[in-house]
Amino acid sequence: MILDDFIVATKTGLFCRYGDFYLDPKEIVKHAVISHAHGDHAIGGHLSVYCTEATALFMKHRYKKFAGEAFYIKPYHSWFELNGVKISFLPAGHILGSAQVLMEYMGVKYLYTGDYKLQPDKTCEPIEFVKADVLITETTFADPGTAHPVAEQEILKLNITQSNIMLGAYALGKCQRLISLMNDHCIEKRILLHHSMLPFVKIYEQMGIDLGRHEPYDRKVMKNNQSNMVYLVPPMVFNSYFRAVNVVRAFATGWKHLQNQNGIQLYISDHADWNDILLTVEKVQPLQIWTNHGSGVQLKKHFEGNLVVKLLN
Incomplete structure (x- = not known):
């Protein structure tokens, strides 16, 4: 019973x-x-x-x-x-x-x-x-x-532009999934990670998950390369740099209201x-x-x- x-x-x-x-x-x-x-x-x-x-x-x-x-x-x-x-x-x-x-x-x-x-x-x-x-x-x-699109199709939106992209994502789970997706489907992109994401990425790799290419964010690298850079940042950083110049903004989420005013609407949900x-x-x-x-x-x-x-x- x-x-x-x-x-x-x-x-x-x-x-x-x-x-x-x-x-x-x-x-x-x-x-x-x-x-x-x-x-x-x-x-x-x-x-x-x-x-x-x-x-x-x-x-x-x-x-x-x-x-x-x-x-x-x-x-x-x-x-x-x-x-x-x-x-x-x-x-x-x-x-x-x-x-x-x-x-x-x-x-x-x-x-x-x-x-x-x-x-x-x-x-x-x-x-x-x-x-x-x-x-x-x-x-x-x-x-x-609500119907989530296929993530492997959605990530291709990043290939529409060669401009540098500031990509907002949760540091645990979404970040690692995006790194893997970009390595598979956005091979020309260079992936830079905010420092707060690195420990979680390290744990994924420690647990045997191969995410593919990525590197710590370096301001000089971003400044000296004006194309095909993707800077992955957590939500608080993404929101604090809402006036960031020379980058296309995108935030990976299933929530429509979080896609407002972004250059790329990236509907990837977990x-x-x-x-x-x-x-x-x-x-x-x-x-x-x-x-x-x-x-x-x-x-x-x-x-x-x-x-x-x-x-x-």
Whole structure:
């Protein structure tokens, strides 16, 4: 029997009282099961952190000695137990080390996706599907009007201009995917990285991911070369240099409002779009869908009369 209160949304995050742990908590807790290392899912300071190896490395870099008191590294597909709840990680395809959390209690399986994507990405483990009674899915782009274009086609937009490009991207996940895409599809571009991105890139390479050509940003190099340079910067830097001259601005994201006033609109997302979410439901074959991280209203409307859809937030 599905327990309606197996996972409940609190101000601290998604709480499983049966196992006494939180999924991606927003505040410091005793037991934190972390799906991936993005800042809106992984904060520092927890007493016990359960995650994949890559997620632990990213968190330890970002939070240093405040990353957490104890890390329990779990490989994909291995089971561990917290207070009677069995837990296993499955690849989520979002970034390197990202995991779906499969939980089993009293014979019922609950699958928490965390953030996930179905598009191919050589820089992280591809998503794996598993059947579960309850699918707890992110709904960041759960809108029938949202369809992410193919990233390998979208990156070709950078070849339209020979002017230097300032390319905004998240330092973890998106940056590394873009480096790989540009090496495959924008071979004339020289890729320069903001210094804050370099440690994350190093961890990717440490984990055996070959991203291809890239180099640290050098102001003189950028100044002395007026064509085919791509300077990858994190969002804060991109936003602070909104008046940058002699560069074409682009920001890699699935959000339309972040494409405004950019010279190149680059729709590359690391989340599932509407059709991907529907395909995930088809693969998982849940009896119920619980939604999180975004609005599940459209999903509830779509499955009305066929599946129970509960909005957790």
